[in-house]
Amino acid sequence: MSASKYSRSIRRDGGDLSWDSDVAPAVAEVAVSIAPGVVVVVDAADTSTVLRWHVAEGGGIRALAAACVEPGLGGILERAASGIESECDAVHLDARWTRLGLTAACGRWSMVRMNESVLVLDGAAARHRIGDTAAAARLFAVASATLEGLGVDCLNGEMSSSAAKEMAIVTLEAAEAVSETTWGYVLMDLAARVQAATAFDDDTLRQWIEDLVETQSLSLVDTDMAGDGTRSRASVFSGYIDPHVVPPRILAWRGASTPDIEATYRAEGETGRVILSAQLAQGIDAHSREAGEMLAYAANRRSGQLLVSVPMVADGTSLIGMMEIDEDSLSDICFGIFCASSDPRDLRAGDSAGVLVDVDRLMLEAWGLQRAKLTALYVANSTSESEARRAVTSAARGFTREALDAAESAVEKLTWLNDEFGRDSQSWGALLESRIEAIERFMAAVEDDRAEPPGTQPLLAELLITPSDDNDRSDGRS
Numbered sequence: 001m002s003a004s005k006y007s008r009s010i011r012r013d014g015g016d017l018s019w020d021s022d023v024a025p026a027v028a029e030v031a032v033s034i035a036p037g038v039v040v041v042v043d044a045a046d047t048s049t050v051l052r053w054h055v056a057e058g059g060g061i062r063a064l065a066a067a068c069v070e071p072g073l074g075g076i077l078e079r080a081a082s083g084i085e086s087e088c089d090a091v092h093l094d095a096r097w098t099r100l101g102l103t104a105a106c107g108r109w110s111m112v113r114m115n116e117s118v119l120v121l122d123g124a125a126a127r128h129r130i131g132d133t134a135a136a137a138r139l140f141a142v143a144s145a146t147l148e149g150l151g152v153d154c155l156n157g158e159m160s161s162s163a164a165k166e167m168a169i170v171t172l173e174a175a176e177a178v179s180e181t182t183w184g185y186v187l188m189d190l191a192a193r194v195q196a197a198t199a200f201d202d203d204t205l206r207q208w209i210e211d212l213v214e215t216q217s218l219s220l221v222d223t224d225m226a227g228d229g230t231r232s233r234a235s236v237f238s239g240y241i242d243p244h245v246v247p248p249r250i251l252a253w254r255g256a257s258t259p260d261i262e263a264t265y266r267a268e269g270e271t272g273r274v275i276l277s278a279q280l281a282q283g284i285d286a287h288s289r290e291a292g293e294m295l296a297y298a299a300n301r302r303s304g305q306l307l308v309s310v311p312m313v314a315d316g317t318s319l320i321g322m323m324e325i326d327e328d329s330l331s332d333i334c335f336g337i338f339c340a341s342s343d344p345r346d347l348r349a350g351d352s353a354g355v356l357v358d359v360d361r362l363m364l365e366a367w368g369l370q371r372a373k374l375t376a377l378y379v380a381n382s383t384s385e386s387e388a389r390r391a392v393t394s395a396a397r398g399f400t401r402e403a404l405d406a407a408e409s410a411v412e413k414l415t416w417l418n419d420e421f422g423r424d425s426q427s428w429g430a431l432l433e434s435r436i437e438a439i440e441r442f443m444a445a446v447e448d449d450r451a452e453p454p455g456t457q458p459l460l461a462e463l464l465i466t467p468s469d470d471n472d473r474s475d476g477r478s
Helices: 061-067 073-081 095-109 116-129 133-142 144-155 161-177 182-196 202-216 327-332 351-380 386-424 426-447
Strands: 011-013 016-020 029-035 038-043 046-055 236-239 261-266 273-279 294-300 306-311 313-315 318-324 333-339
Touching: 016 073, 029 046, 029 061, 029 095, 038 061, 046 061, 046 095, 061 073, 095 116, 095 351, 116 133, 116 144, 116 161, 133 144, 133 161, 144 161, 144 182, 161 182, 202 351, 202 386, 236 333, 261 333, 273 294, 273 333, 294 318, 306 318, 327 333, 351 386, 351 426, 386 426
Parallel strands: none
Antiparallel strands: 011 016, 016 046, 029 038, 038 046, 236 261, 261 273, 273 318, 294 306, 294 333, 313 318
């Protein structure tokens, strides 16, 4: 393996082995389990490059080596396991594992509405490719109705050619995963017919373009906020959810710089009450398990200390939480929402922590726009209809501009934070600078027209847009 600036020592802790590139993620970390006791962490922005890995004692170092493309990794791991001090460069997952990482990244970090059942199909296909047939078969069974319904749509010419191509791959993966069942023969026949389908609707493609732009291009990047670590507060407070403590696609998302939370104060008795509200995402049942796990909280805006948290309850298409708060203390309090399954110690409350939340939101938006760009170009290369190709290519250019704007805003906020607080702590400053460098690499990749790593082509869930004005509010969650 050639030397690189990411070459780091492999650490031993008892029988465990671990390696860390000391490179920050541009967007968000995604953990991928390679085998029992073997976990790698990648960036959602690039699920092929490993940021760090860990092999527990007794874990399969051969499984890690087999999942990566570097031919010399196995020997390095064997030497490290035998107690010889060893270094390792950055390693890269092969196309199968990169694809699994991408499905995990979209499942956890994509903020725009997606059909959850189709995302399950993508995950099932990825599981089958890595040889996890049992898990793949279970997932395909969970989304069987969606798979068969999409097959009918494809045969009726109601998909773009690019979506039909991915649909054929997913259907074939499903047929192979359940080949020993009666359903396997049905899916094998469906896969053959989908692969042979040639009649595709150009009107469907044009509608797809409109839906993609509507879903992704929110045009809400507020560069005027860059570098400002505070938010104005009045009698009605506006706030932003932290994607790290709230599951994706449960609460409505209108862009990184658009508030998701509204808090109003109602004078009642000696203390008064704050009513915190957030709108549910379209298609989410207000009485679903995910919605029922949302908690509203109040925290000290200077120290970030959690002061109170209460369960949120359904109110039409919104969730509300009520907290007794003294009016005199409102200026010292910030509000937010987190999921009951999150660790309260992970809450990032307060002014400086709020800037980090802003950065993460901007980068999730930038990544979503980058994925939309890649999807649009993939579709453009799959159609021979010149007018549609021009429209899709134009949309891709727009996504590129907006992704760069969002990422640039994130860099400006981190630079402001580093100027304000980086000098007080060398380690804190180093972390901020590492994140800035990662985002700058992301921006360079957005502008680059080179081919993406194998395995990062659009998922079926990305090719089948779920527009916001869809009359069918079901998205596969209940």
